[in-house]
Amino acid sequence: MESLLVNSVEKNLTQFMFSNAIFLCERLLADFPSEVNLQLLARCYLSNGQPYSAYYILKGSKTPQSRYLFALSCFKLDLLGEAEAALLSTVEQQVIPGGAAGHYLLGLIYRYAGRKNSSVEQFRIALSCDPLCWEAYAQLCSLGVAEEASTVFGNVAAQRLQKTHVPQRINFSEGETKDQLIDSDKASKDISVWQTEHVPGENQQDLKVKQLGAEIPPDTDNQRNASSHTNGWDLNTPSPVLPQVLDVPPPMLYKNMRRPEVEGLMSVHGEPRKKFVCEEESSEAPEESRRRRSARIAAKRKIPMFHHSPSESNGVPSLSSMIGKCRIQSSKEATTSGQSINDTGSSVDDEQNSNPRGSSLDPFSLMSGISEMLNLLKILGDGHRSLHMYNCQEALLIYQKLSEKQYNTHWVLMQVGKAYVELQDYFSADSVFTLAHQKYPYALEGMDTYSTVLYHLKEEMRLGYLAQELIAIDRLSPESCANGRCASGNYYSLRKDHEAALKMFRRAIQLNERFTYAHTLCGHELAALEDFEDAERCYRKALSIDTRHYNAWYGLGMTYIHQEKFEFAQHQFQLALQINPRSSVIMCYFGIALHESKRNDEALKMMEKAIVADARNPISKYFKANILANLGDYHKALKVLEELKDSAPQESSVHALLGKIYKQVKLYDKAVLNFGIALDLNPSTSDAVKIKACMERLIVPDELETEEDL
Amino acid sequence: MATESSESEEEGKISGGNEKLILDDDLREMGKNAAWSVSSCKPGNGVNTLRDDNLETYWQSDGLQPHLINIQFQKKVRLQLVALYVDFKLDESYTPSKISVRAGDGFHNLKEVKSVELVKPSGWVSVSLSGTDPRETFVNTFMLQIAMLSNHLNGRDTHIRQIKVYGPRPNPIPRQPFQFTSTEFLAYSTLR
Numbered sequence: 001m002e003s004l005l006v007n008s009v010e011k012n013l014t015q016f017m018f019s020n021a022i023f024l025c026e027r028l029l030a031d032f033p034s035e036v037n038l039q040l041l042a043r044c045y046l047s048n049g050q051p052y053s054a055y056y057i058l059k060g061s062k063t064p065q066s067r068y069l070f071a072l073s074c075f076k077l078d079l080l081g082e083a084e085a086a087l088l089s090t091v092e093q094q095v096i097p098g099g100a101a102g103h104y105l106l107g108l109i110y111r112y113a114g115r116k117n118s119s120v121e122q123f124r125i126a127l128s129c130d131p132l133c134w135e136a137y138a139q140l141c142s143l144g145v146a147e148e149a150s151t152v153f154g155n156v157a158a159q160r161l162q163k164t165h166v167p168q169r170i171n172f173s174e175g176e177t178k179d180q181l182i183d184s185d186k187a188s189k190d191i192s193v194w195q196t197e198h199v200p201g202e203n204q205q206d207l208k209v210k211q212l213g214a215e216i217p218p219d220t221d222n223q224r225n226a227s228s229h230t231n232g233w234d235l236n237t238p239s240p241v242l243p244q245v246l247d248v249p250p251p252m253l254y255k256n257m258r259r260p261e262v263e264g265l266m267s268v269h270g271e272p273r274k275k276f277v278c279e280e281e282s283s284e285a286p287e288e289s290r291r292r293r294s295a296r297i298a299a300k301r302k303i304p305m306f307h308h309s310p311s312e313s314n315g316v317p318s319l320s321s322m323i324g325k326c327r328i329q330s331s332k333e334a335t336t337s338g339q340s341i342n343d344t345g346s347s348v349d350d351e352q353n354s355n356p357r358g359s360s361l362d363p364f365s366l367m368s369g370i371s372e373m374l375n376l377l378k379i380l381g382d383g384h385r386s387l388h389m390y391n392c393q394e395a396l397l398i399y400q401k402l403s404e405k406q407y408n409t410h411w412v413l414m415q416v417g418k419a420y421v422e423l424q425d426y427f428s429a430d431s432v433f434t435l436a437h438q439k440y441p442y443a444l445e446g447m448d449t450y451s452t453v454l455y456h457l458k459e460e461m462r463l464g465y466l467a468q469e470l471i472a473i474d475r476l477s478p479e480s481c482a483n484g485r486c487a488s489g490n491y492y493s494l495r496k497d498h499e500a501a502l503k504m505f506r507r508a509i510q511l512n513e514r515f516t517y518a519h520t521l522c523g524h525e526l527a528a529l530e531d532f533e534d535a536e537r538c539y540r541k542a543l544s545i546d547t548r549h550y551n552a553w554y555g556l557g558m559t560y561i562h563q564e565k566f567e568f569a570q571h572q573f574q575l576a577l578q579i580n581p582r583s584s585v586i587m588c589y590f591g592i593a594l595h596e597s598k599r600n601d602e603a604l605k606m607m608e609k610a611i612v613a614d615a616r617n618p619i620s621k622y623f624k625a626n627i628l629a630n631l632g633d634y635h636k637a638l639k640v641l642e643e644l645k646d647s648a649p650q651e652s653s654v655h656a657l658l659g660k661i662y663k664q665v666k667l668y669d670k671a672v673l674n675f676g677i678a679l680d681l682n683p684s685t686s687d688a689v690k691i692k693a694c695m696e697r698l699i700v701p702d703e704l705e706t707e708e709d710l
Numbered sequence: 711m712a713t714e715s716s717e718s719e720e721e722g723k724i725s726g727g728n729e730k731l732i733l734d735d736d737l738r739e740m741g742k743n744a745a746w747s748v749s750s751c752k753p754g755n756g757v758n759t760l761r762d763d764n765l766e767t768y769w770q771s772d773g774l775q776p777h778l779i780n781i782q783f784q785k786k787v788r789l790q791l792v793a794l795y796v797d798f799k800l801d802e803s804y805t806p807s808k809i810s811v812r813a814g815d816g817f818h819n820l821k822e823v824k825s826v827e828l829v830k831p832s833g834w835v836s837v838s839l840s841g842t843d844p845r846e847t848f849v850n851t852f853m854l855q856i857a858m859l860s861n862h863l864n865g866r867d868t869h870i871r872q873i874k875v876y877g878p879r880p881n882p883i884p885r886q887p888f889q890f891t892s893t894e895f896l897a898y899s900t901l902r
Contacts, residue, residue: 019898033836038760150733241862330767422780423804424897424898426897452902455899455902456902457893457897458897460894490902496735496738496879524902528882530880549902551902552902558884561884561885583848583898583901584898585898585899585901586901592885594883596885615899617897617898618894618895618898619895619898622895623886626886626887648892648894648895650891650892651890651891651892651895652888652890652891652892653886653887653888653889653890653895654889656887656888657888660887670752678888680890683891684736684878684879684889684890684891685734685736685790685847685873685878686736686788686848686887687877687889688844688845688847688849689844689845689848689888690888692844693844693845696845
């Protein structure tokens with residue numbers, strides 16, 4: 001009945017019938033309580049969105065797979081400490097359960113806890129374990145420490161993928177399954193038993209065991225074979241024959257392959273978490289951890305590796321058997337592992353069996369697929385990295401290299417849109433986002449940026465419509481609602497209803513605590529309401545989540561300028577510039593802060609930088625003219641403004657400032673002319689008052705003169 | 711600038727009122743930074759009702775005329791408009807009729823800025839504080855006092871359901887002499 005139930009549950013899970021799966025799993029667990037079944041139930045709960053249930057049932061489990069699932073549940077419940085503890089074993093120096101996924105999870109935990117360096121390390125390991133773990137790379141990009149995509153997704157990665165995915169099973173006996181089971185059985189046997197086995201693959205096991213320092217006199221035969229196999233792992237390996245892989249998931253092998261490199265780092269008691277000790281895919285059995293450990297141990301001795309032929313990679317023999325045998329520790333564990341090994345056998349069996357389904361049986365087409373994939377990832381990685389370094393022009397060029405089909409995917413379009421936004425090219429961004437939204441109306445990623453674009457373009461109606469759409473998509477999902485609230489917040493903000501906007505952004509934060517942008521937008525609204533203290537708090541909260549969110553630094557700088565704390569403001573803008581060195585807007589305000597602190601030379605230099613950084617930004621020229629006028633350098637100021645006037649004839653403030661300066665240099669006619677134009681261009685009420693006041697005072701001296709003349 | 715309340719031929723008379731308060735974009739409600747007080751009130755109908763955004767609740771005075779609403783700011787502010795919600799149909803003899811708006815530094819030097827007479831108002835009534843001169847668009851003051859000098863039908867006490875006070879928006883760009891008007895400038899002027 002057990003296997004029937006297990007199969008049914010698995011089937012239900014694949015078909016998303018979660019309640020049924022949970023029900024069946026409970027029956028299973030009642031009659032056949034075991035670690036593996038417990039894990040299955042946990043998986044059911046997690047799939048059904050019940051991390052708390054998974055948390056409770058897995059509490060205290062020790063097996064790696066359970067620990068991984070437990071850590072995942074803790075993470076979803078925001079219990080970071082427990083999650084971390086689960087992933088790191090304190091009892092034995094075991095490697096992280098779950099492989100690349102485990103490292104990625106640990107990296108996330110560290111990142112949420114604010115431990116940047118540890119998280120970076122974990123992400124790097126995850127990526128080296130599984131180059132297709134794109135999220136790890138994305139996290140590294142957002143932390144600002146990503147390496148070049150060509151290194152990350154290069155040859156090394158190719159090899160890893162080959163080892164991982166190219167099926168490498170040569171069955172020396174009848175059936176694979178049988179092999180696995182046989183090996184499993186062997187594994188469960190006592191250590192002494194292994195001596196009797198002479199399946200070719202076993203030799204490697206022997207080798208490993210030997211290397212483990214087990215007191216097992218190696219067979220001369222074995223030794224010879226072992227060495228030949230060892231040689232087989234050399235670079236000059238002759239045959240492309242796929243050596244037998246006995247129920248070992250490929251990742252293991254690659255790991256072994258990696259070992260020699262890190263020989264120095266590895267030791268039996270070595271830090272299992274150092275690079276290259278990566279467990280790739282999360283395997284389903286407690287076996288894995290033991291395998292890994294012994295594999296690690298094995299790697300202590302020189303196992304030459306790094307051959308380039310895909311076939312070689314899986315020269316590692318049945319690690320399970322090896323591990324089972326090499327379990328010098330507890331033979332009693334071996335018995336418990338016996339059952340799990342069987343399960344492992346079956347699950348791995350499934351895995352192996354599904355491999356042929358998933359990948360073509362031909363290793364060469366697989367290799368070309370791998371290289372294709374990596375090329376794609378290289379481009380995407382490069383683009384993503386450039387975008388996060390705010391090297392937007394380059395990012396755009398890189399993304400152009402993609403095929404049209406890949407380019408028109410939502411993710412890429414969002415990246416392109418974001419690049420335009422960072423370049424302040426809101427029109428292009430608008431067209432990209434609109435296209436993406438039309439094609440993928442269900443996709444919510446990046447819609448908050450889209451709403452910002454519409455905000456900048458003052459498109460009230462479209463913004464309101466977008467907000468409605470987003471909220472309508474799924475009122476419950478935090479992702480959609482948070483984005484929808486952001487869009488509505490931007491809408492209210494555009495209509496100057498800052499209170500309502502603030503409410504919306506706060507709601508977005510409620511839905512998703514770690515939504516950095518929502519915090520920043522909250523800060524903006526509070527600043528607009530002149531509540532600078534609360535605004536500061538919001539910005540700092542945003543920065544605590546993501547230090548590289550330069551908008552928040554900018555926001556902080558602006559609040560300080562409003563509060564006339566110009567020194568502080570300078571500091572914030574400097575930090576913002578460090579993150580995004582090409583933003584002309586930040587440079588402009590930095591210049592203002594400098595000017596107000598009387599560091600005028602630097603201020604002017606900063607304005608020059610801003611003008612150079614983005615020639616289309618009229619603000620930098622305007623600010624520069626203003627500073628020059630304040631310093632008394634009227635002629636230069638006039639020059640700048642005259643140029644500006646030609647490029648932006650509809651801007652009232654330009655004319656107003658021109659008028660003001662002309663008045664200073666006593667060119668009253670021109671002053672009056674410009675004031676008149678300024679008034680025609682619909683300034684705000686207070687400005688209109690100012691301008692009229694200036695005009696009045698201009699006319700009076702003339703009148704006085706004429707009166708005197710008369 | 712103000713609402714579309716109809717002005718009769720005589721200066722200072724306002725009749726009618728609006729359901730909704732319609733304002734210019736560049737006005738901003740200033741009442742949050744102010745201390746509000748009234749000359750007298752009936753228990754349960756105190757000063758809070760003036761600022762609770764609820765048109766069902768009202769302030770009811772309880773003393774001699776003129777009834778006063780005092781709005782005091784911590785620093786000098788520029789004010790442009792006062793909006794009151796009064797309804798003759800609901801309040802009849804409690805509806806104010808003659809209103810005088812005064813401004814000054816404190817209770818000792820208030821001077822009248824505007825005087826209006828309401829004729830059966832129902833809804834939002836906007837009282838602009840601007841003078842004829844463009845230089846007098848704003849009233850720059852520490853304190854504003856709204857005095858109800860008389861009511862309709864010679865009622866003794868008065869009902870006011872809501873009050874809002876408006877001034878110009880400050881320049882969102884700090885330390886600049888003028889505000890930006892064109893979309894292009896505005897788009898570049900902030901990061902969001």
